[in-house]
Amino acid sequence: MIELKEVSKKFGDTQAVNLVSFKVDEKETLVLLGTSGCGKTTTLKMINRLIEPDEGQILINGEAITNQDPDTLRTGVGYVMQNIGLFPHYTVAENIAVVPKLLKWDKEKIKTRTQELIKKLHLPENSLSMFPHELSGGQQQRVGLARALVADPAVLLMDEPFGALDNVTRTSIQKEFKGLEELKRKTIAMVTHDVQEAFELADRICLMDRGKIIQIGTPKELLYRPINDFARKFLAGQRLALEFKVVNLQDIWSYLPKGTLQDGKSLSDDLNIWDAMELLRSSDRSQLLVSGANNERKSVNFEQLTKGFNEFQNTQAHE
Amino acid sequence: MNEHQQTLWQFMFEQSDKLFTQTMQHVGLTFISLLFAIAIGLPLGILIARKRKLSGTVLGIAGVLQTIPSIALLGFMIPVLGIGAKPAIVALLIYALLPIIRNTYTGIIGIDQHVKEAARAMGMSKSQVLLKVELPLAMPIILAGIRTATVINVGVATLASFIAAGGLGEFIFGGISLNNTNMILAGAIPAALLAIILDALLSLVQKMDFKKLRKMLYILPFVIIILSGFYALPSAYGSTLTAGFTPEFMGRQDGDLGLKSTYGLKIHTIVISDAIMYKAAFSKELDVISGYSTDGRLKAFDLKILKDDKSIFPPYYAAPIVRNTALKQFPLLAETLNLLAGKITDSVMTDLNYRTDYLHQTPERVAKDFLISNGLYKAPNNGHKGMVRIGSKIFGEQYILAEMYSMLIKGNTDYEVSTKTGLGGTKICFDALMNDQIDFYPEYTGTGLLVLLQPDPKIAKEMAHDKDKTYDYVYTEFEKKFKIKWLKPIGFNNSYALMMRQKQSKDLNVNTITDLKNYLDKN
Incomplete structure (x- = not known):
């Protein structure tokens, strides 16, 4: 758990972070979203004391971080950064082993853990003896993540973790990370300026502007109940795509026609509209079988899906 | 022209003992001063990379030192450090300093900020960041600086012979004085080869990948220390008095060679430049010197000419x-x-x-x-x-x-x-x-x-x-x-003349070169 209490930071005359307070719950992913210069990265770096706040208090798992030695604190907090920041003079294995060595693990333990991680992160076995420059961008990012996860820290900080990747690689790695068991157990604070990415990965989003928090809430809340014009305009450009991501079959359940009883394997109703559409388009199926609450089953085709979604949208707009 | 005209190879073969000694001294001088320059320059480079405000001042001072002409620098050293190895090493060190400081500084500040930040974010302490990340990454650039410094040192070390510190300069400047091309080449060719070989070896180290470089970095300090030791290796035979002769005098029949063959004089001899020889005699660093009989410093430093009783010094009108x-x-x-x-x-x-x-x-x-x-x-x-x-x-x-x-x-x-x-x-x-x-x-x-x-x-x-x-x-x-x-x-x-301090000549009752020989044989 991470908690910030009225934290402020000034650089010269610029108020980079202004009285920011939030809480990231256990196993929750909070995304700090905003344009460059909004203070999101500064906020993140204050959590592992790469930057010291001028005012306010930061607690990790209930303990003030100022009570801990910064180096010890950092070995216990995973950090994935913008430009990956791998050590070019270390092999992949040595890069992953940085924190365990600082924690004085024995060799065998480091080796086992490294093997385990590269399997989970789909890195080729022979990459361990390679240097970072010999890997692709996507692979480098996986190594960066492995390095942050290796000591299994409860808290993970991610600063634009996919910023250095091209769009195609980014989308696929985001998906993969989202499904990663190791990440689901962590309390994560992540910084991004990419709205899509925020909506893809966040449990809650903290929208920031000029050092201040504008709104904190679930993606759905941000989308359908923006607190002011800034929040509304911030998402306006990609609104439709975001809605497809945020709304799931459960939300539009009541707008879907009563299903004919069909046998076969059904999908969960927390599938979002975007993914449902993709399934319909990419597979040769013309219908999806979905099971909702009370074991009720419905089959949906593309037309029914868009119709249901439109009706849901209308009710949200008039609320 | 005459029968004792030699080829270069004959000369080098004949003088192989001296050549070996001088080469060892040369290598030794180069590396001792390099060692000290690294010991001083590396921390200084790190310091100014940390405190950038200091960088202008430190690099400026090192740069100014670099521009002092080498002979002048050696001259400045003498009043403070006397003659011989000490001032030579200090002078060489000063020349080697700038490339080492500058490259350490450039190497460290040139490292990707994100890599440094990653190191800190992983929980490395400041010294761990320095040792595990900054220095290894800056190493190729630091090595380039050490390489430059080495080559500079090989060159400047030829001037060490001016202040009795030995090295291949003895042959080079002796040869110039004596109109002996073979002697010049016997000093100049090994000096040039030394520079080329060291440069090539260090460029190999510099281009190694990180894995090999890491091993090399454990070996390199030992290599430098061992090479530094070469300087101590050749030690001259001891005698109670020390003579300082110019390179020219060393190679002349009417000089050191004649003193040996005609008088049988055996004295601990160091080679030194004419410019500082008199002063060194005055300040008791040398006891006997090979001066010129009309030199004004004879009067200035209260020196006495020893009578050439077997007439080996011909007239120089x-x-x-x-x-x-x-x-x-x-x-x-x-x-x-x-x-x-x-x-x-x-x-x-x-x-x-x-x-x-x-x-x-x-x-x-x-x-x-x-x-x-x-x-x-x-x-x-x-x-x-x-x-x-x-x-x-x-x-x-x-x-x-x-x-x-x-x-x-x-x-x-x-x-x-x-x-x-x-x-x-x-x-x-x-x-x-x-x-x-x-x-x-x-x-x-x-x-x-x-x-x-x-x-x-x-x-x-x-x-x-x-x-x-x-x-x-x-x-x-x-x-x-x-x-x-x-x-x-x-x-x-x-004409040439051997000289001693008036007082010492009186105390030892040495008035002629034969007296000097007899005194040395007894003591």
């Missing part, structure tokens, strides 16, 4: 030597230069030298005062009938003579004068004359005989002690061989 073509071109030249003939005796010359060397009067003023008091001075005519070029070797007496000749020519003829003073040793001066770079310079009969003509040793020995015979011989031979004319001698005899 000074006279201008002129190219015949120049005599034709300037008909009044011979007559004008001869105005000085017979005018300056030994004691007068010593006094004139004393005034420049010790009282720090300019050669120009000393020359003018002398000419005026002898009724020879005339105001310049400012004529424009051609340019007479005067040369001089690189020591005080020659500067004074060059000034006198310049004034005489300007006052008595309509020629213009340009002086090219400081033409190094005999070889440089003589080559300049032969190649029509200068028209004349003052030379000494002994040098003409033994260095420039190098006749059969028997002939040389026969006439070496008769001043008129020597003059006649060089006069005819120079005319025949070089088409160069010896004008009338100026009067004084500036």
Whole structure:
């Protein structure tokens, strides 16, 4: 758990972070979203004391971080950064082993853990003896993540973790990370300026502007109940795509026609509209079988899906 | 020309002991100073990479030190550190400092900020970031600096022989003084090879990938320390007194070789430049030196000439030597230069030298005062009938003579004068004359005989002690061989002489070279 209490930071005359307070719950992913210069990265770096706040208090798992030695604190907090920041003079294995060595693990333990991680992160076995420059961008990012996860820290900080990747690689790695068991157990604070990415990965989003928090809430809340014009305009450009991501079959359940009883394997109703559409388009199926609450089953085709979604949208707009 | 003309290989083979010693000393000097330069430069580079505000000042100072001419720097060192290894190492260290500091600084500040931040974010302490991330990543650039410093040091270390620190400079500068090309090459070729080989080896290290480099970094310090040790390896045999001889004196039959063969003198000897030898004798760092009998510093530093009782030092009467073509071109030249003939005796010359060397009067003023008091001075005519070029070797007496000749020519003829003073040793001066770079310079009969003509040793020995015979011989031979004319001698005899401090000579009761030999044999 991470908690910030009225934290402020000034650089010269610029108020980079202004009285920011939030809480990231256990196993929750909070995304700090905003344009460059909004203070999101500064906020993140204050959590592992790469930057010291001028005012306010930061607690990790209930303990003030100022009570801990910064180096010890950092070995216990995973950090994935913008430009990956791998050590070019270390092999992949040595890069992953940085924190365990600082924690004085024995060799065998480091080796086992490294093997385990590269399997989970789909890195080729022979990459361990390679240097970072010999890997692709996507692979480098996986190594960066492995390095942050290796000591299994409860808290993970991610600063634009996919910023250095091209769009195609980014989308696929985001998906993969989202499904990663190791990440689901962590309390994560992540910084991004990419709205899509925020909506893809966040449990809650903290929208920031000029050092201040504008709104904190679930993606759905941000989308359908923006607190002011800034929040509304911030998402306006990609609104439709975001809605497809945020709304799931459960939300539009009541707008879907009563299903004919069909046998076969059904999908969960927390599938979002975007993914449902993709399934319909990419597979040769013309219908999806979905099971909702009370074991009720419905089959949906593309037309029914868009119709249901439109009706849901209308009710949200008039609320 | 004569039977003892050797090839370079013969020379190097014959002198292989010396060559080995000098090469070892050279390598040793280079690496000792490199070691210290790294020990000082690396931390300084790290410091200014941390505190950038200091970087301008530190790099500025190191840069200024770098621009001090090497000979001058060695000169500055002597009052503080004396002669020998210490000042040489310090001077070399100063030259090596800038590339090491600068490259350490550039290497560290050039590291990707994100990599540094990642290191801190992983929980590395500041010293761990330095040792595990910053230094390894900056290493190729730091090594490039060390490589530059090494090559600079190999070059500058040749000058160490000026202050009795040994090295290949002994051959190089001895060879220049003695007009011995083989000797120059025997020093210069190994020095050049050393620079090339070290440069190539270090460039290999520099280009290694991180894995090999890491291993190399454990080995490199040991290699440098071992190579530094070479300097201590060759130790001369000890004796109670220490002699300092110029490189030229070391290689001459009428110098160290003669002292050994004729007197059987065995003395701990170091090679040192003429410029600082007297002072070193005065400050008791040396006991016996090979000076010149008319040197002003003899008076200034209260030194005594030991009598050459077995007459190994031939007479060195000074006279201008002129190219015949120049005599034709300037008909009044011979007559004008001869105005000085017979005018300056030994004691007068010593006094004139004393005034420049010790009282720090300019050669120009000393020359003018002398000419005026002898009724020879005339105001310049400012004529424009051609340019007479005067040369001089690189020591005080020659500067004074060059000034006198310049004034005489300007006052008595309509020629213009340009002086090219400081033409190094005999070889440089003589080559300049032969190649029509200068028209004349003052030379000494002994040098003409033994260095420039190098006749059969028997002939040389026969006439070496008769001043008129020597003059006649060089006069005819120079005319025949070089088409160069010896004008009338100026009067004084500036021969080699062994000298000691007056007090020490009295205390030990050493008045002749034989006394010195006997004293050394007993003690």
